[in-house]
Each structure stands twice: as structure tokens, then as C-alpha cells.
Amino acid sequence: MQPVKQLTKEQAIKAAQSEIWKDMTDQRIVQFQLFQSRLCMPFGEFHRAISAVLNRAVYTHEFGDSDALKAEFLGEKKPPTLEEIINMIPAEKRILIGDFEAEPSPEGSSEN
Numbered sequence: 099m100q101p102v103k104q105l106t107k108e109q110a111i112k113a114a115q116s117e118i119w120k121d122m123t124d125q126r127i128v129q130f131q132l133f134q135s136r137l138c139m140p141f142g143e144f145h146r147a148i149s150a151v152l153n154r155a156v157y158t159h160e161f162g163d164s165d166a167l168k169a170e171f172l173g174e175k176k177p178p179t180l181e182e183i184i185n186m187i188p189a190e191k192r193i194l195i196g197d198f199e200a201e202p203s204p205e206g207s208s209e210n
Contacts, residue, residue, distance in 0.1 A: 102133040110136035119143055124150045132168055152177065159186055 105113060119127050119139040127147035131138060149156045152170060154177055160167060163186065169175035184192065 104135050105138060107136060110134070110138045113138040114140070124148075128171060132164065132171060157183055162186070 114137070117139075119131075122130065124147040127139070127144060128151045131144045132148065137144070145156065145158070145161075148167065148171075152167075156167070160178075160183065166175065166178070170177055178186075
């Protein structure tokens, strides 16, 4: 793919204010925004479109590695596994959230 002409800050603001993305397909939104260094539309619109185009949930922290998203979009790389997506988050910043309904062990129970 040829290098994309980057919009200036002023051009990116004008693009966002013009709501140009409203007339674009999801494919075109991703093709345009993914290769721009400046956000030219509401992030939520871009996030929704890239999830639709890649046909998977794209987690917010994945945008920190735009090269990987570009490679996936261009068909040069397979989608990451859930484990790979989780491992993009530094171990010290990971928080496990779940629905834990296991019965407490008798020794570990503090209930009376």
C-alpha cells in the first residue's frame, strides 16, 4: 500500500466537524482513519467500524498497536487470539473480573 497523505491538525478538525464519515461505509471509514495519525471522527465511530470490518471485538488497548491492526486489515496477519490480546496489557495492569460462584472452602470461610 502506498503511503497515505496525512491530514494536518486543522484538516483533521475540519473533517471531524464536517461529519464526513456519516456518508462512508464501515470499510471506507477504516481504510481512511486507520492510516491517519490524527483522529478525524469520533473515536466511537471508528471503533464500531473497525470491529465490524474485522468481524471481531477490537479492544481499546489494541489501538496502541496500530501496525498490527493495519496488518490485519490488509490481510497480512491473522487476528490475535484472546490470550495475545490480553498479553498486550502489561501484567501489573491486568485485573481479572468474573462471575465467581464457587463454594468457599470450609477452612477459608469467614461466615458464621
